[in-house]
Amino acid sequence: MVVQDITLETDRLRPGRGLVERACELQSALGLPVRMKMIKVLGSHADAPLSVTEVARMLSISQPTATKHLAILHRAGFVRREQVASRVHYTLDLDTVAEYRQVLDLAFRHAFTPCVNSFDCDTCPYAQTCV
Template sequence: MDLDRAFAALADPTRRHIVTVLRSGPQDVGTLARPLPISRPAVSKHLAVLVAAGLVEVEKSGRRRLYCLHPEGFAEVRRWLDQVARTWDVALERFRRHVEGDGEG
């Protein structure tokens, strides 16, 4: 998975909305498009970006194509964010000790 693609895909508010809706379970394009102010073809293009980024998968159910979240794609994003968070946690703890005088020696 390419983290740059994942973050680029999530940078768009429409795609974030689609991801939020898909948290409740698989949906077809029509269902996803209904509340949005864009056409079904536009929603399909957004879904293609999410699929290419590894964040969404397509399941075929008869003639319908259902879109669902791809947990492993989000797990990789989460792992990267956790690494960044740990770095900040360490830096903030050092800063706290410095400010409180615990770091003097």
């Protein structure tokens, strides 16, 4: 889907949930400094997946805390998990990072555009990609 010169993969927008819901889901996943730091750690180790133990050690947090936050990032799509023997390795999903940037850009562009449907989102043909 192309809206205002930005292509957004609509397959990540779940049925009945549009741009606003996806933007909030992504924002929520990044809503704590420790998760932003995890994005940085995984992004700077793009050539080698990291275990939860390695992520925890780098951030000086407990393994259970790291596991909890990595799970939240994984549910939002920011992090990929791969089982290797008895360990789980994590990598940053660059497609979701790109999507996040697109969603925010699109959301802010729409925020300054007049509504064409009198704010009746239920009947609006643009409801999936509007804010």
